[in-house]
Amino acid sequence: MRSSDALRALTTAATFLAATYLAPRAEAQLARGFALERLYQSAPGGGWVVMDALDMRGGLGGAVALTTGYAANPLRVSQGSQALAVVSDEAFVDFGFAITWDRLRLYLNLDAPLAIDGDATSAGTHVGGYTFVSPSVGLGSSPDPLTDARVGFDVRLLGGPTSPFRLGLGAQLLIPNGARSCFLPVPGDPPVVPACYETDGTYRGMLRALFAGDIGGFTYAGQLGVHIRPLDDAPVPGSPQGSELLFGAAAGPKIALGRGASAPALIVGPRCSARRRSARSSARSPRASRGS
C-alpha cells in the first residue's frame, strides 16, 4: 500500500470513528431524576415540624402521625428565555410511627406520593441540550407507591424532659424505594406510567445535633446537622450537588390546651430551617431551581 493510500484510509477511519463517537453527543441527553421531596418532618410526637422537642419521658409510649404537603413548581429548569416546570405539582402524604422509651424516640416514616406532575411531554421536552420527561403519578396510575423509607432515632443526652436546655442527638437512615428516572417511551411497546423524581436510588443518612428547652411559657428548639447524599441531585450539570448541611431554629409561646404535663399544647412562633449545599455553575448548562 502506498503511503498516500494509507493516509487516506487512516483519515477515513478517523473520520468514521469521530462521527460515531460524536454523533450521540449531538443528541439531547436524557436528564435523570432524584429525590425531589426533601421536607423531612420530625418524628411523630417530636413536637415541631422538622426538629425534636426532646421531651421524651417515662415508660413505653408512642405516637402516629399523618401529614400531607403540596409543592407548586418544585423543579423548574431554564436556559435563557426557555423555561420548563419539569415537576409542576407535587403532593405527598406521610405516615409516621414512633415509639418512645425514657429519653429515646425511635421512628419510621413512609412517604406516599399522591400526585407528581410536570409540563414536559411524555416524548421528552428539550431544554439546553437535555431532554426532560415529567412524571405523571396519581392514585389511578400508581395506586400504591411508597418512596424512600426513613428510620431514625432521637435521644436526649443532656437535661430533663422540661429543662430550660436539653441537648440531644438524632440520626436517620433513608432506604431507597420508588422510581428515580423517567424514560422515553419505546415505539411499539405498551405505554408505561412515568414515575420519577421519587428517590435518589441510593442509601442516605442524616446526623443532627438537637437542642430544645422550656422557659416558663416559652419554648424553643433547634438543629445543626448534615445530610449525607452520595448522589449528585442535579438533572443537569452545574446544579447543586451532594451532601447538605442542615440548620434550623424555632421558638414561641406555648399555650397549654389542657391540664397536666401530657396535655396538648399550641405553639405560636417563627420557624426557620435551611439546607446548604456546595454549588458549581456552568454558563452553558440549563439552570435548575427547586421551589417549595
Place this chain on the structure above:
Amino acid sequence: MLPGLSFRHRPCRARAWRGVAIAAGALAGILLATSSAHAQAAPPAGHQDEAFDFMNLLAHHDLHDISQESWNAYGQFTSIEQWKPAFSARYSGEQSLGTAAEGSFTETATLFFGLRLWHGGEAYFVPEVISELPLSGLHGIGGAIQNFELQKTGSETPQLYRSRTYLRQTFGLGGGPEEKESDPMQLGTKVDKRRIVFTVGNFTILDVFDRNSISWDPRQTFLNMAFMTYASWDFPSDARGYSWGGAEELYWDSWVFRLARITPPQRPNQLPLDLRLWEFYGDNVEIEHDHTIRGQAGAVRLLGYRNRVDTGRFADAIAAFQGNQQENARSCGPRSDYLANPNAPDLCWVRKPNVKLGIGLSVEQHFTEDIGVFARGMFSDGQSEVDAFNAADRSFSVGAVAKGSAWKRSFDVTGVGFGMSWISSIHAQYLAMGGVDGFLGDGNLRQAAEGVVEGFYSVNLLDAIWVTADYQFLWNPGYNADRGPVNIFGGRVHAEF
C-alpha cells in the same frame, strides 16, 4: 387459622427476647431486603394466641389493653421457595409453562398498623415489601397458580409498596356483645352482634369477602391459589390484587350480608386503576350464614359478582381476526399487553366496556376443634378475558386442614386439597387458534380440565416461626391435555411478631 385454639400464655423472658430477635430480623427484612419481591392480596390469618407477638408482650407488662385497643401493630415475614422438575409437552407457545426444570420464589415482609380514630372508627395502614420470581413469567397455568403470593408486577428487586390504607366504621345495632380479638388489621374490641360495618379506601376485596376461616392465607396453609379463594372469581383489582372502593356489611345474628363496589384496572392485568367508579367497576354481593353442627362451627356463603370493565370478548376477537387477518397480535402495537402471535386472534382489537358475571358457593365445617374442611365452587360466564385475577372460568376446590394437637404439636398445621378449574368453549377456541390472554398461550390447545392436588405440613418452631414442606401435582396445565403433568416441590418459612 382454625378457630378453637384459644389460650394466652405468659411469655417468659427468653421467649420475649427470641421474639424481639425475630421481629428485628423481620423489620430489617422489610426495610433492607435485597432479594426478590411479590405480594399476595389475601388477608392475613389471625395470630395464634399462644404465639409470640408484640401486643401480647405489651399487654403482659400492663403496657397495653389488648381487649380494648386504641392501636396495634403486627408484622410478618414469609419466604416461599418452589422447584419444578422438567416435564414433557407436545408443544409450547409464547405463554406456556416452560418444560425445563425451573425455580420460583416469593419473599414478603409486612407491617400491619391499626389505629382507633373515634367510637367505632378504625384506620389501617399496611406497608409491604415483596420480591419474587415466578415460574415461566407467571405463564402457562390457569386456576392452579402454585403460589398465591405471586403478583403480576413482581420483580426480584424488592419493592416497598402500600398494600392497604382504609377506614372502617362500625355502627352497633344491639343483639349483645361480641368480642373481636386483637389481630393484624383488627383492633381488639367489643362490637354488637348486630351491626353495620363500612370499609372505605384501598384494600383487597378478600379482606371483606370470602372470609373462609380454614384456608385463605398462603402464608399459613396451602400455597396454591386454587385453595385460597374461588379461582374463577375475576374480582377487579390492580396487578397486585388491591383496589380502591367501598364495602358495606350487615351482621344480623347468624347472617351476614355484604356489598362492595371496587375499581378495576385501566387495562386488563395492569397496575394502574381506573378510578371512574360510576363507569367501570366490580360489584360484589355475598350472603353468609354461620351455623353449628354438633357444637362445631361452620358457614355457608353465596357470592355473586358483576364487572363492568374494559375487556375483550373471545368471540369478538375471533371474528375480528377471521374478518381481517392483519388484525393480529403482532400488529396491535402499543395496545397489546401480552406477547404477540402474528398468526392468531388477539383481544387488543376488541376491547370495549363489557360485563362479566359469576356466582359461587363456599362451605366450611369443623369436625373437631382442630380439624376443618372446606369446599368452594364458582361459575363465571367465560365470555371475556380475565381482567384482574386468573385465567379460569369455572372452578371447584375441596380440602381439609388440621392442627397437630392429636400428636402433641398443637401449633403444627397440615392439610390436603384437591382443585379443578375449567374454561369456556369459546375461551378454549380462542386459545386453540393461538391466542393469548393474561396468563395462557400454548399456541394450540387440546382442551381439558386443569387439576391440582396439594399437601403440606408446617412445623412450628420457637412459637412464632413455621417451616413448611409442600408438594403439588398439576395435570393439564393451562387446560391443555398435551402438556404435563407437573410436579412442584416447595418450602416455606413464615414468622410472625
